Amino acid sequence: MSIGTSPPRRDGLEKLSGRALYADDFRPDGLLYGATVRSDRAHAKILSIERDPAFDWSDVTVVTAKDLPGPNIVTLMTDDQPILADGITRHVTEPIALVAAPTRERALAAANAVKITYEDLPSLFDPLLAEGHDVRIYGDDNVFKRLHIQHGVRTDTTSHLIRGRYRTGLQEQLYIEPQSMIASPRADGGFTVRGSMQCPYYVDRAVKRMLGHDRLNVVQAVTGGGFGGKEEYPSMLACHVVLLAQATGRPVKITYGRGEDLRATTKRHPAIIDLATLVSPEGELLELHARLWMDGGAYHTLSTVVLSRAILHVGGPYRCPFFDLEGTVVATNTPPNGAFRGFGAPQAQWAMERHMDRIARELGIDPLELRWRNLYREGDVTATGQALQDPGAFAVLRAAEAAAAAPVVRKTVRPGVENAELREGRGIAMAWHGCGFTGNGEAKIRGKVALEVRGSEVAVLSSSTDIGQGTETIFPMIVADTLGISMDRVFNTEHDTGIVPDSGPTVASRTAMVVGGTCEKAAQQLLGRLRKEHGEGDFDSLLQRWRAADRGLLRVEETYEVDASVVWDPETYQGDAYPTFGWSCVIVDLRVDVDTGEVIYDRVVTATDVGKALSPVLAEGQIEGGTLQALGWATAEEVVLDARGCMRNDRLTNYIIPTALDAPEFVTALVEIPFAGGPFGAKGIGEIPMDAPAAAVAQAIERAVGARLDSLPMTPERVLAAMEIR
Amino acid sequence: MxxxxxxxxxxxxxxxxxxxxxxxxxxxxxxxxxxxxxxxxxxxxxxxxxxxLWGCSGLRWQQSITGGQFHGAGLTCTDVLRSGQSHPLLEAAAATVGAVQIQNRATLGGNICNASPAGDTLPVWLALKAEFEVASVRGRRRIPAASFWQGYKKIDLRPDELFLGILIPPLFGHTHFRKVGTRLAQSISKVVFAGRYNPGVDACLAFGAVGPTPMRCLKAETALVAGAAVDDVVQLVREEIAPIDDIRSTAVYRRQVAGNIVRRWLTSL
The missing domain is CATH 3.30.43 (Uridine Diphospho-n-acetylenolpyruvylglucosamine Reductase; domain 2)
Structure with a gap:
């Protein structure tokens, strides 16, 4: 059995030794380099697109919206975002034209030599003013989506009304490998697209619609991180390289520089969240009213579903007899925001956890005690009317408390701060996270996995990519253990839409749980088919009999079917919002420098209900990496926009993410409450690490120096300003 | 491009x-x-x-000479940290530059001539009253650190001159270095401070990232030597520096932190 052990990751050696081929490593014969001409206005009419006559255009191809073969739409959820802006630009950095040239330098020079003239239009940046504003960006009222959920029975007992407003800002995914894509013409007049991506079939659908034909295959290159940033954005970039390849008849590659990537690509949605609760004198939640606004940027991308996840998680892991939850995501003239690890849930739960701290403060109850009193218990009903089975809230709280009982080993302070006054604080926060797609998402997708026996090996065909989380290792483990063979004999094929079935996108903490579960069922189907034909026996003896009978290719395809007992009404948002939930508890120990407001992280204890740790090392890696990303969101990462909505701190020296030196000691407890619908009991774990840490940090800072912060990020500037000490 | x-x-x-x-x-x-x-x-x-100049000999050495200690312009931060012969203030500053990879390549002369107001080692030279030696085919000259940085990224180096090294005179007193950056590695200063205080004799309170050039707080220094209360020295520091709001931090924060650092140091002596 490999499940439950931690074999070396399949892609580890190649990545460590530099042999792994990322998109930018591919240089097919005749390759041209593409570059993007972008809007430098927030909102403007495009009057003309002209080539600088002083520039040598002899080896340069220029493409604009007029050259599109099909609809000028980046196909995703709604048809609002153009592949190239045509006549109007709605945000700074919006692509307007494309160039291709024999070298990267020539391409960049040519892009600079394309001159755009504009007529500026009034622009809109404040999401709270967006609805119904005179500046129209989307539809009649700039509202991408409004959701409202009401459930339960209002209270008639004496209670305290406690209100608060909470905010979060933009956050960049900051995958190490910038966006990169190559399109190569095929002999049949179609194209092969190869690039850095999470969701090959999203790209496949978007490019096919633009082309108006199906002669296309999309292949994932080794991908240096995604975190949601390579969920939808690669569809646009793929359309761009295909347009250039079509115009030139040659392979074309575009790899963004870091600055361009930071300025132009999607970020985490900023949010403003008002919470009002009625609470009993003992601290029991009686009613929760939430009003949440999100800034979607200039185009819809995935905003509706980000909003949906935010609203479904805003109550946190707490029971409440009455929920009244409303969320609105609006358009502004800023670059579109999109998918990012947690997908709305971190913003919403930041608000709820800070609100729990506010309740604790106002009622004089210990924040931990307040959480104990309100955590979901078996059979409790959520805001969508879903009755919870085996909620892990208490289990993760107990596990985290047990792990945090050990003394904190404080790191040596750095040179120059020997005389600093560092005040210690501990904070605790909790979260839940729905695993897999919301509601009937999986029923719509019906993700598929195929297995093919090739010699003595078994190939796993799926479109679930490895973006660092371990798919290339986990799927072979699941299939091998189900078949009863060594995992050395099972491998994932390349994720090529010309070969693999559509398993659904690599998102929503669904890959191990949903597609991994489909891998398990596919392996069972394979065994079942062999047994039906050849009786009992282990996989190898059955395979021998199959071969002896000369039965040809042995291949099975399995489709994920949603349990018929799962009910979801997308109109009322009532029913089973998720097949299951993960649960987490985070306890942060930190110190705050009272002279500078800087936070030094000493230890972060996490306890996470993972269902089953398929590979404990990979599970811990996901949780610790996600936790560090959350600490960055908490105290360091701030996107600074200029007056046009363009990111000013577009370099790694000034968009600050934590380094290894900034990382605390991690104590990572894995709690296993199995989910019957997941392979070997596994739940999704990719996103939950992002949910709770920031709020735990806020509580710890409050304990340490009395600074009460309800907005992210809690930079040293904000901590110092909020401190009561001086 | x-x-x-x-x-x-x-x-x-x-x-x-x-x-x-x-x-x-x-x-x-x-x-x-x-x-x-x-x-x-x-x-x-x-x-x-x-x-x-990376492969140029004659720039990467360090020695005690008449009048103090000489540091060649080509010494890297790593050289400084390894030699164990440098002033503790310089060692402290060198240890905060970038991360190990940067320290292996970044030179003292490069940091000085790049003249970023936030350069980590620059306040050290002010605090130590260093002299810079520059040369051209026409000859050599020495410039006090305090007059080398003439404005934002503007240095007293003529187009035919190269920066040779730094002379640190023998000086006494308590010293303190503090960099307030954005994180523990690969960090650029929001405020960087180097101080030297010889009670009754002299004091240097030097800052980076709080004005267009690295700067000393001369009024605060005078007050300190004259025996002023710490709070008054802190107040003068906050008045003398000229920080701005930029993408790394705010003027308000820089002013407050600069004062806090000085207060913490002086009250710990």
Whole structure:
């Protein structure tokens, strides 16, 4: 059995030794380099697109919206975002034209030599003013989506009304490998697209619609991180390289520089969240009213579903007899925001956890005690009317408390701060996270996995990519253990839409749980088919009999079917919002420098209900990496926009993410409450690490120096300003 | 977007370097490249010729000489940390530069001549009353650190001159270095401080990242030596510095933190 052990990751050696081929490593014969001409206005009419006559255009191809073969739409959820802006630009950095040239330098020079003239239009940046504003960006009222959920029975007992407003800002995914894509013409007049991506079939659908034909295959290159940033954005970039390849008849590659990537690509949605609760004198939640606004940027991308996840998680892991939850995501003239690890849930739960701290403060109850009193218990009903089975809230709280009982080993302070006054604080926060797609998402997708026996090996065909989380290792483990063979004999094929079935996108903490579960069922189907034909026996003896009978290719395809007992009404948002939930508890120990407001992280204890740790090392890696990303969101990462909505701190020296030196000691407890619908009991774990840490940090800072912060990020500037000490 | 570099000069000796510098006054002088490479990549610097001093002998040495201790311009931060012979203030500053990879390439002369107001080692030279030695084919001259940085990124170095090194005079007193950055590695200063205080004799309170150049707080220093209360010294520091709001921090924060650092140090003596 490999499940439950931690074999070396399949892609580890190649990545460590530099042999792994990322998109930018591919240089097919005749390759041209593409570059993007972008809007430098927030909102403007495009009057003309002209080539600088002083520039040598002899080896340069220029493409604009007029050259599109099909609809000028980046196909995703709604048809609002153009592949190239045509006549109007709605945000700074919006692509307007494309160039291709024999070298990267020539391409960049040519892009600079394309001159755009504009007529500026009034622009809109404040999401709270967006609805119904005179500046129209989307539809009649700039509202991408409004959701409202009401459930339960209002209270008639004496209670305290406690209100608060909470905010979060933009956050960049900051995958190490910038966006990169190559399109190569095929002999049949179609194209092969190869690039850095999470969701090959999203790209496949978007490019096919633009082309108006199906002669296309999309292949994932080794991908240096995604975190949601390579969920939808690669569809646009793929359309761009295909347009250039079509115009030139040659392979074309575009790899963004870091600055361009930071300025132009999607970020985490900023949010403003008002919470009002009625609470009993003992601290029991009686009613929760939430009003949440999100800034979607200039185009819809995935905003509706980000909003949906935010609203479904805003109550946190707490029971409440009455929920009244409303969320609105609006358009502004800023670059579109999109998918990012947690997908709305971190913003919403930041608000709820800070609100729990506010309740604790106002009622004089210990924040931990307040959480104990309100955590979901078996059979409790959520805001969508879903009755919870085996909620892990208490289990993760107990596990985290047990792990945090050990003394904190404080790191040596750095040179120059020997005389600093560092005040210690501990904070605790909790979260839940729905695993897999919301509601009937999986029923719509019906993700598929195929297995093919090739010699003595078994190939796993799926479109679930490895973006660092371990798919290339986990799927072979699941299939091998189900078949009863060594995992050395099972491998994932390349994720090529010309070969693999559509398993659904690599998102929503669904890959191990949903597609991994489909891998398990596919392996069972394979065994079942062999047994039906050849009786009992282990996989190898059955395979021998199959071969002896000369039965040809042995291949099975399995489709994920949603349990018929799962009910979801997308109109009322009532029913089973998720097949299951993960649960987490985070306890942060930190110190705050009272002279500078800087936070030094000493230890972060996490306890996470993972269902089953398929590979404990990979599970811990996901949780610790996600936790560090959350600490960055908490105290360091701030996107600074200029007056046009363009990111000013577009370099790694000034968009600050934590380094290894900034990382605390991690104590990572894995709690296993199995989910019957997941392979070997596994739940999704990719996103939950992002949910709770920031709020735990806020509580710890409050304990340490009395600074009460309800907005992210809690930079040293904000901590110092909020401190009561001086 | 960068124009192609058409000429690369790599002198092996100081004499060759000075000759090339005289012949190519427009060439960008580069030592470890930790700033130049970044500027080229970001498009803020478009050199057509580069004078690369990395392999030039005669710049990477350190020795006690008459009048103090000499540090060659080509010494890297790592050299400083390994030698164990440098002033503790300089060691403390060198240890906070970038991360190990940067420290292996970044030179003292490069940090001084790049003249970023946030340069981590720069307040150290002010606090230690260092003198800078520069040379050209015409000869050598010495410049007090305090007058070398003339304005934002403007230095007292003529187009045919190269920066040779730093002379630190023997000085006494308590010293303190503090960099307030954005994180523990690969961090650029929001406020950087180097202080030296010899009670009754003299004091230097030097800051970086709080004005267009690294600067001393002369009024605060005078008050300190005269025996003023710590709170008054702190107040003068906050008045003398000239921080701005930028993408790394705010003027309000820098002013408050600068004072806090000085207060913490002086009250701990």
């Amino acid at each position: 960068s124009a192609p570099v058409t000429a690369l000069f790599r002198p092996r000796t100081l004499n060759d370097a000075l000759k090339m510098r005289a012949e190519q006054p427009g060439a960008t002088v580069m030592a470890g490249g930790t700033d130049v490479m970044v500027y080229i990549e970001s498009g803020t610097l478009k050199p057509t010729a580069i004078l690369d």
